[in-house]
Amino acid sequence: MGSKRREYLAKIYRKVKFINTIESDRQGFFGGRKKFDRNKETIVLVTHQTSSTGAPLLGLNIGKKLSEKYNLINYIMLAKELNDSFVDDCFLLIEERGRSSLEILRKIIKYYDIKVVIGNSIITHSVIYGANSLGLATISLIHEFADYIYPRSNILDNIIVSDKVILPAEIILDSIIDELKVTNGSSIIPQNISIQPQGKLPYFPDANGKTYSIENIYKRLGINSGSQYKVIVAAGTIDIRKGVDLFISVARYIKKISLLNYKFVWVGERVGGNAAFDQVFFERQLKQFNLQNEFIFLNHQQSLDNIFSIADLFCMSSRLDPFPNVVIDALEADLPIACFKGASGCVKFLEDNNADCVLASYLDTYELAEKIVYRLEDSSYKKEFVNSTLVSRALSFDKYVDFLDRKIEEAYAFNKQNLQVYSNLKKASFFDESFAGVGTTDAPSLYHSILLSRKGLVNFTTNPKPGFSNLKWILENCCGDCTVPMEQAIAKGIDSTHNCHILSGKVNEDIKLRIAVHLHLYYIDLSDEFVEYFKHLPVQYDLYITIVKSENVAQVEKSFKGCGAANIKVIIVENIGRDVAPMIFDLKPYIADNNYDVIGHFHSKKSLDTNNDMGDHWRRYLLDNLIGTSTKNATEILSIFNNKDVGLVFAEDRHYIDIGKNRSFLNSLCNMIGIKTVRETPVFPLGNMFWARANAIKDLFLLDKEHILQDEPLPYDGSYMHALERITPHLIESNGYEYITVYKSGTIW
Incomplete structure (x- = not known):
């Protein structure tokens, strides 16, 4: 990819003069605040939107770390309030603006050699899909449960076109396997998936909301620092998935069970088209449970440090949540964590690490309330600094980025091997396209079959030609989990696994059969x-x-x-x-x-x-x-x-x-x-x-x-x-x- 063209384009981007907001060109390409370094390799980091929410904040922090080693292109599918922060650590920022991701990627690779394209969230699937079709190495960071991903085919398609997939928790993998059982009848775990908690985010931009002072929070709660109140905090966007209604129900039962005084705080923004409508139900719920004086909503905070400093416990009431940043923040603040089993990826982490936590049966708000009261009102409980120690020991963000960097190398090598296998098999003319049919990607079905096989999903493939059964080959040749049967067969000079008669229309024998x-x-x-x-x-x-x-x-x-x-x-x-x-x-x-x-x-x-x-x-x-x-x-x-x-x-x-x-x-x-x-x-x-x-x-x-x-x-x-x-x-x-x-x-x- 000619270095002169890369250098020329880089010079153009560097000429952009930055003010409070970025001046844009009609193409949606903007110069970043970092210079292109021809001695570094180049990567693309795809963010579905630059909002003050979990995945975008993770992407922003990943970009900051990786830009120390790589030339970074930030690919933004939807620009939001944090867009300017994403300019700081890249040499090029691209806004999709409704254009074809394939068109954008073609333009990028015209000028730059791309080592890997990283998609942060399943929502970036279309870009990862396009990158794979162009022969680029790909990594997907999937934070979402398969239960609420639509169309449902996106999960399998994304796994197929991603050289490596990183999940934050085992519960996400479980949801993916459950989905594959339903849609494809398979419980095989794709071999390109690994699990790594993301760790504590080290950076939050100034545009990431306000931070109320401790005095202001006390004022909102109607108490002072000397008041004998227990404060329980929950956080997240105000919607059904995050379990606002469940938190209100927990608050109701705590008020009934305990003789002490409690205050309940939900920190987060109202987002989405139904936000105002949902809020009506939540307010009605508070009124019916007589909680108007005990429960408040706080706007999204840039930092939760102040609210956590006066809190006694963090309650994660989500119905489905992978391993949210806010739980890590609460752990670092050494707060006990309360949540439902089967609802979050953090549960296994809390159990495995003997954290200071309160766990209740799935969505059982009464049980959770009982256990919270017992935990907070047990005067003999002396488990101090357990949770904060966990963060420094097991949830280091540097550790997460180091893991991701290793996966970049693995993805690059894996993709290179895939392309070589494809080239070899294409030359061998072993694969009968008309018989095998086309897979779920835009790539030729031969390549699709290779991608599946090398990820341990050969059971999702079609047989490559009449007379050759992938399963029969595997059974008779003791293949590994991620082999390509037809590649092995060619190497051994074998072209069939069983006798298949291709009808010619030329046979004219007498039939003397009853x-x-x-x-x-x-x-x-x-x-x-x-x-x-x-x-x-x-x-x-x-x-x-x-x-x-x-x-x-x-x-x-x-x-x-x-x-x-x-x-x-x-x-x-x-x-x-x-x-x-x-x-x-x-x-x-x-x-x-x-x-x-x-x-x-x-x-x-x-x-x-x-x-x-x-x-x-x-x-x-x-x-x-x-x-x-x-x-x-x-x-x-x-x-x-x-x-x-x-x-x-x-x-x-x-x-x-x-x-x-x-x-x-x-x-x-x-x-x-x-x-x-x-x-x-x-x-x-x-x-x-x-x-x-x-x-x-x-x-x-x-x-x-x-x-x-x-x-x-x-x-x-x-x-x-x-x-x-x-x-x-x-x-x-x-x-x-x-x-x-x-x-x-x-x-x-």
Whole structure:
């Protein structure tokens, strides 16, 4: 990135003359008060807004420290009251002003070599996303709970595009894992995440509000320094998340329980569109609880030192809070801390370090009030200077910045490796873009897959090509948590994990097989669709259709007259056991003992519990790959059974699906059948449609109906029905056969 251009631009920025507010250009680029040093590396620190709140103040302090080592660019998404303070420690300040972050980043890298882009808050996701797409190293500082992040996909997307992620507390990680369980069915911890409390902020700008004198505070409280009052302080923006109403409730119970006099102070600003509306409720609550004389609101303070100097306890009443600065300030003031378990990241820290604290069950305001009274009115309590010692020992801001600096080096190296792996795999042409599909980032899906794999999230990837299963490779090659399976395969000169037949349309072999086709037709409105597919089967076959309503028999028989079957039999079955039970139990007399060579199993999958017509796409994908849209396709598929070693043919699938919650059910089936148990099921007929050699799956027809049928509704995962879907490859291999997957190019679901 030519040094002449960098130097030229730097000279321009240095010419800006500063007054009380920064003069801006039309581009939103401003010269900082520090000079660009060509001997230093350059970093970008992204702040979502320059307000007097937690994350921006953290960002301001991070910038001050890191600017001692790096050339700092402060990237501001929204300018607020502290904007001028962010100019002090950077050589360049950029205001987004509604412009594309990608456009801004492209402009930056045109002139500067950027070592890393640091996003301070999940709200900076769009900038981190853009930085990653430009090949820049990225770090995300996530302070927010996944519970209130929207859109919900931002959490996973942000983890994917961040080389390193730093959280302030374990409770934030727990919320992220809970979210991934719900949205992606995974409890795997991304390996790029680390936890580090931020420490005590050393600097607060003058613009960060006023500081009331002690005398003024006493006056507001209506007491003097000699008054026999206990003072309890809470702080934060005045909103529901911070638990203003809960603090009022705690105050109510303390007043009821204690015989002593108490004063309660909330320090903070009213922000947001509902602030005035919320305040009405809080004032009403105070009136109903008769607390108007005991409870006051103080405006945001530049420093809490004065209010803390007269306080007896700090109460953090938040419903959800990571590890707020104000708790660290209260610890430094050696105040006992009261809070709810499960509501804040500071709870574990307080417990682990034997802090002077009061902890109550989640949002139990009466319990918290009781414990506060006991703590403050216990004359024998002598735990002095415990909390302030904790701050100096375990919450050093220098320690936090040193940790962040190490992560900068790690992120830079990690990103460099990612780009190298991408380059190598791109050259190898191993990755089939049309098969694997595109991931959740704008980057090519190959790069997306690399990012996931190298963060230990290979279970979120798609398989790279037909015939290669990421999970099967990992199981058979003892990979580490953060490896890229296709990279290892290329290094070993291996291009597949299992046999996959790519349909060519050129095979024209004779089919001399006696074939039975089972169709479980729960949704009879799909009859015409199946008729069109079955017409393409190259030989006469016997068709067995199972339905659940007797009144539909005549309609179904009429619909399937032209499907090409030699014989059609419609059988009424109970609505239990989904598509599998009708075949292995109800059709046992017709199929198991009738000397068929091959059995086809199909069903009217709709998946009504999924969105975007996924069930329809999935069903058609399976039918396109197992029968096709022409007799030539169907002939080619069935001719695979001319190889006597083949016992099972099913559609190739790009998705990474593991054994899930089905191991106990599957191994119970193995014990019933008398075959070895399994640890995983990396490749199986996903969707449970297949062609099978009758002799290879004969054991399924010997299963005891009473043991494996389960009443609906079945869970989303974890049942005998899910286990039966997964057992067929293992079963046919146990019987001496092999399986082959089939794939018709251009199909996807």
